[in-house]
Amino acid sequence: MKKELLTMLASSALFAYSANAEIVLTEDLSVSGYIDVAVVDGADDVNKATNTNSSVAEFELGFAFTPAESKWSAVAELSFDNNRTFSTSDFEFDDANGDNRLDTGEKVTVSGEDNNVKFEKVMVTYAYSDALSFTAGNMLTYQGFEAADATGLYQFSYQGIGGKAVYSAAYAPGASVDYVTDSYELGWWIGGYESEADASYEYYAAYTGVENLTVKFIYADDPGYETYNTWASYDYGNFTFAAEYTSTDNEDTEDDLEVFMALVYYAYGDAGLTLRYSSGEYSDDDFEGDDFTRFTVSPSYAFSDNVFGLVEYSVDDIKGDGTDTSLAAELIFSF
Numbered sequence: 001m002k003k004e005l006l007t008m009l010a011s012s013a014l015f016a017y018s019a020n021a022e023i024v025l026t027e028d029l030s031v032s033g034y035i036d037v038a039v040v041d042g043a044d045d046v047n048k049a050t051n052t053n054s055s056v057a058e059f060e061l062g063f064a065f066t067p068a069e070s071k072w073s074a075v076a077e078l079s080f081d082n083n084r085t086f087s088t089s090d091f092e093f094d095d096a097n098g099d100n101r102l103d104t105g106e107k108v109t110v111s112g113e114d115n116n117v118k119f120e121k122v123m124v125t126y127a128y129s130d131a132l133s134f135t136a137g138n139m140l141t142y143q144g145f146e147a148a149d150a151t152g153l154y155q156f157s158y159q160g161i162g163g164k165a166v167y168s169a170a171y172a173p174g175a176s177v178d179y180v181t182d183s184y185e186l187g188w189w190i191g192g193y194e195s196e197a198d199a200s201y202e203y204y205a206a207y208t209g210v211e212n213l214t215v216k217f218i219y220a221d222d223p224g225y226e227t228y229n230t231w232a233s234y235d236y237g238n239f240t241f242a243a244e245y246t247s248t249d250n251e252d253t254e255d256d257l258e259v260f261m262a263l264v265y266y267a268y269g270d271a272g273l274t275l276r277y278s279s280g281e282y283s284d285d286d287f288e289g290d291d292f293t294r295f296t297v298s299p300s301y302a303f304s305d306n307v308f309g310l311v312e313y314s315v316d317d318i319k320g321d322g323t324d325t326s327l328a329a330e331l332i333f334s335f
Contacts, residue, residue, distance in 0.1 A: 183209035
């Protein structure tokens with residue numbers, strides 16, 4: 001149903017190492033996963049600190065149960081992440097202060113650790129036919145060219161300001177209906193919470209009728225926001241070209257965004273190079289209506305069928321705040 005970027009690009013050199021990463025336990029049950037280790041060095045836009053973040057960014061373990069003679073299947077993915085940050089700052093942090101910091105001119109080091117264990121995908125699917133399927137559980141949103149998992153990204157960070165994701169939803173509980181053919185895909189998702197009035201909806205359409213071309217449109221209608229997300233990608237020889245537009249209007253707050261992204265990826269044997277440019281307006285608790293541009297360069301290399309690494313250099317130019325840079329290194333072991 002909701003095909004992740006990893007599946008869509010399995011033929012490219014960048015993702016070939018993980019496309020075949022699957023351990024068959026029984027005829028009906030298989031397991032796969034990855035370990036993502038990353039180091040990030042960059043500026044904290046809120047506290048104007050220089051941060052070094054060293055972490056086992058994520059360990060993910062997934063199980064797929066697909067009985068050969070049944071129309072039913074199930075998927076469960078468990079994700080564990082442990083991030084530890086060391087910051088050197090010009091500010092002394094004080095909870096008694098209104099803005100939680102005092103400008104003392106002294107360098108102080110702050111460390112923090114955040115552990116998180118959660119189920120991401122927990123889904124049961126009924127395949128009515130080769131094209132039509134029904135799914136219920138905790139599943140990934142239709143939104144986004146940039147995948148939720150590290151194994152589906154061309155680089156380390158996301159396109160939003162400071163490397164943030166720009167999509168209004170990620171994993172959420174609900175149910176969907178999906179119709180998939182060789183030329184197009186249609187999908188509808190509903191997530192119900194406290195009452196029927198609080199339900200969220202997503203509508204999805206994709207065109208895949210031209211070889212190597214994918215075009216997708218997603219509309220999300222939630223009681224708290226409205227999102228339009230559309231993107232297209234095209235593979236030409238060793239190149240992949242992609243463009244994406246995302247706009248979210250939050251009804252009760254000023255946390256809105258409008259972002260355009262363009263990406264070029266070039267594969268040469270086991271090596272690859274990503275160039276990405278994004279720009280737009282991003283408003284949230286940290287950035288009040290700032291126009292920004294973000295440029296990323298990320299060379300990568302597949303050391304083996306299971307080990308993949310990259311480095312990334314990104315520059316954010318934020319209106320009124322100047323320029324921030326960040327450097328990241330990432331190593332992924334998949335199985």
